Amino acid sequence: MKFFKYSLFLFSLGLVIQSCARKGTPGGGPKDEDAPIMVVAKPAHESLNFNEDEIRIYFDEYIVLRELTKKLIISPPFKTPALITPQGTPSKYIDIKILDTLKKNTTYTFNFGDAVQDNNEGNKLDNFRYVFSTGDYIDSLTLKGSVIDVLERKKTKNYNLLLYKIDSAFNDSIIYKRKPDYVTKTFDSLNYKFENISEGKYRIYALEEETSNYLFNSKTDRIAFLETEVSLPKDSILNKPIVLFSEDQPYKYKRVKEIKKGKVQFAFTGKQTDLKVKLLTDVPKDFKAFSKLTKDKDSLTYWHTPVELDSLNFIVTNGTSIDSTRVTLRKKKIDSLSISTNIKNRNLHLKDTLKIFTNNPIVDFDREKFIMTVSDSIPLDFEVKKLAFDELAVLFEVKPKSKYQLKVLPEAIEDLYKVKSKDTLDYIIRTAQVEDYGAIILDVKKEVEEPVILELVLENKVEKRIFLKSSKKLEFRLLNPKDYIIRAIIDANDNGVWDTGDYLKNIQPERIVFFEKELKLRANWELNETFTIKKESP
DSSP, X not given: OHHHHHHHHHHHHHHHHHHHTXXXXXXXXXXXXXXXXXXXXXXXXXXXXXXOSEEEEEEEEEEEEOSHHHHOEEESOOSSOOEEEOOSSOEEEEEEEOOSOOOXXXXXXXXXXXXEEEXXXXXXXXXXEEEEESSSSOOOEEEEEEEEETXXXXXXXXXXXXXXXXXXXXXXXXXXXXXXXXXXXOTTXXXXXXXXXXXXEEEEEEEEOXXXXXXXXXXXXXXEEOSSOEEETTTOBOXXXXXXXXXXXXXXXXXXXXXXXXXXXXXXXXXXXXXXXXXXXXXXXXXXXXXXXXXXXXXXXXXXXXXXXXXXXXXXXXXXXXXXXXXXXXXXXXXXXXXXXXXXXXXXXXXXXXXXXXXXXXXXXXXXGEEEEETTTEEOOOEEEXXXXXXXXXXXOOOSSOEEEEEEOTTSEEEXXXXXXXXXXXXXXXXXXXXXXXXXXXXXXXXXXXOEEEEEEETTXXXXXXXXXXXXXXXXXXXXXXXXXXXXXXXXTOSSSOOOOBTTTTXXXXXXXXXXXXXXXXXXXXXXXXXXXXXXXX
């Protein structure tokens, strides 16, 4: 009897332990690493002659939909989005309410990506798809390829891929007006794959969209396109990647406004080529004016001697574009004079020049009020030179591993508004030793016929730019020990700058070839590399 009771106890204990180890229960046990499984769909997956307006897909466990708006791709896209529930709450099914009119004899795919996840552990059901056809067969053709960003060596953004069937309704402007016949995404790689496509001829595009509506807006979106048509099933794999770029927008003058007394700003949109402003109003003989484009190139600032007038009239020109404009003068205060330098963290590069910048035009400076010393107290020979109307250079012999001090005394600088600097400015400047820098020796083997603009890029900023007509060995010395990217612009029109593309003119951006790897430069180190700039594959 005792043995029977003891055996019953062990059996009961075993049941309890087994129950605690089941998926989704607290108390330990193996972690659930299995993705949800679709049990059944009504109508069934890959249904033919589909004419329903509602779909329900059941799973073997509670699921949630994560980032559905980003990950779900419905191809062909609907004009009126489908209503998909539930979102935000766990459920054992997905409901899809179709609010659009379905096309005849068309295969539709709902690609959820990895949006479907189990509720407990977040295990993802990768590349989950639901397919049906309004005709009597499922289209089964595929199209594979890749997208590259013209300006980046690597890119892992999500791009929309658009496929338009070439028929009687197709024209080049269709991507501005009508959604495509098929869509897909690159997701987290540069590769794409269209599935369940019908036989025919197509044009393919990629978009990086501000608003993901599968329509091209040249002001906000970036585009890639293949100049030639794609024929399926023959062209199922495209070996040549399509190149993503931003189009230059046409120049358009927008407005003029007074920012401060004696300071006017002209705003424009698009690409400016030679923007100039000409004053038409009669002004006193001692009137002075200066103008400068801002760094982001969307405006031009015009500084002028304050005048007792109600307004000023201007002509704004940019190439053949001419606009007349008028600005009302109402401001009472001028901009306070502010001064800055190009010194970062008190360090001056051995090849750099010490520069002083002002926010207002400089009309005069007093060299005697600049004091320069080395090693704390030793006077240093130097020169102060005006480089631009808002920029001074302090010229001296820059030596390695030295400590300099620059003092700018009160009233050293006078601006356009007859305001002189007030405070004493004190700058401590240090230089590194030669061994703190590195060097890159680059043997450029140029196989392309066109001129090349070679750029050494550090943190998205061009550090060095070299123009090459032929192969050459280049030496980049005294470089900070950081990670560098090297790229070569194939300057097809030999104008010395990179030119972007134009979709409607069927012009691709000028090709950029990136050196195969990022160069990780260390201090007191010299890297020797060979960069072969090959012709583009046909």
